[in-house]
Amino acid sequence: MTDTTRQPGEPYPRLPLPASGSREDLSAFHAWLANAIPMVTSLGIEKMQREGDRLEWQLALAPNLNDKGTGFGGALAAQTTLQGWCWVTLWLREHGLARDVVVAQASQRFLAPVKGDYRLVCTPRQTNGTEQLHENLQQRGKGRIQLVHQLYCGESLCLEAEGDYAVLPAT
Template structure:
């Protein structure tokens, strides 16, 4: 998918999820079934001067939804997508502007999602979203997302 189409998707998110306009999400990249959110730390600070867990959790959840949705759009299958389950682990503080990188841990995950949606009208995608601070894994979110006609 070209960057212009991904930029339009970001504008769609900002138009339909007003909170995102205040959270410092600057850019979305989508290549080879990987989504990256580029985010400013400043609007997401907690009382300790590091990334607020609620904001980080929200971005990871949103990145999983965006990955599911963009995979489908890339295959001309515009469907509704929702989070089914998610778990987050915080390993280190987020102390700088950051990138949430989201992908399916199963290499065939995106293909299976697309095939199931085409065949059955719905499908599931497992995802991992991570935030790295230099060489340190700061956050890992794992979840399952469901796409369906709706």
């Protein structure tokens, strides 16, 4: 259920961090996300799963159709940006950190029309990306990570996207 009483400029309360050593409940995170960012309910995210440095979503095409009956590029771009934000936020939560994350830069390359339900996979661009992020957070109190997104419809790669996400200093 979306909170209609929240006003622009008013932050949504953070989701409590998982207990130390506990695994994130992605269903609870998805429910919180839908309240914190109201457009999430319209994006067709059916399932989130996380394994190691990989975040994968299963998405329905129906809420993301364009006038041609294929995936609307703007919705797909929004999904990649949101997924990157979620990747960094979940990584921080796993490390016991409640910090603000913003996208600094994003780009997409559309390779083929999306004609059915699809999956979106997000991973760090560099194999040592998480180690660099962790080191920067410890040394400078802030950090950045580059993420790559790949959208598959069946076995076809339909979109590749990149994002540069910043973890802001603690306030």
